[in-house]
Amino acid sequence: MYREIYEYKADGYIEIENTSCIGGVVLYNSKKNKVVKSGEDAAYDKFVTFVQSQVTQVPGFPLIFNHTKPEGEFSFDNNKAYTITELEYLEPLSDKEGDEFVVWFKSVIDKLKEGGDFSAITDDPFGLLNELNLLRQYAVGNNIGLDLNKSSNVMVRSYKGIKQYVFTDPYG
Known part of the structure; x- marks a missing residue:
């Protein structure tokens, strides 16, 4: 290496x-x-x-x-x-964005634990709900865990003042 x-x-x-x-x-x-x-x-x-x-x-x-x-x-x-x-x-996310991401992620997981599914979740402030669902399905099918309780696993792609949030290392 x-x-x-x-x-x-x-x-x-x-x-x-x-x-x-x-x-x-x-x-x-x-x-x-x-x-x-x-x-x-x-x-x-x-x-x-x-x-x-x-x-x-x-x-x-x-x-x-x-x-x-x-x-x-x-x-x-x-x-x-x-x-x-x-x-x-x-x-990297700002400290504020990082804190907001962790709160959002935990709320999504809580809704899923209550028996909900992704189609019932409408709160998507980071535009990552579709990607999160894809990651979750792959994780379940491949016996790996999501590691998104820390915001360092999400970053920002900036282009002409527009931000796109991006998963960078979501498995643990």
Whole structure:
């Protein structure tokens, strides 16, 4: 993993704060407006694989340019596995947005626990309800958990003053 990090740094990427990537490094290149995440997180690999499997780009998912597993698949007998992922640069949520997201997410989960379903939920201040439903279905089908009780797993895509909220690392 460190060889790849060195190569990206030689290409103008700089290390930035890592708020979610397990056992890894996050690099940013302002000229390319790209981020590279390296990490040892099997759940993140499942998320990226899921995003890449979508037939069309889903607005609440990041643009993934490249995703590799240089040491092979994650498994119980492979403790060397890691990923290198190139994706679009996204901005962190403000503290206020982060707090509001966590409250919203918990309210959605509470409604689902009460026996409701996604079609009955109308409160969607982040425009992520469809994506949340897709993530939940994939998680259930693949025996992984949603990890959205912290706002660092959601970021913002900004374009001409318009904000699009984006899930970046929703599985734990």
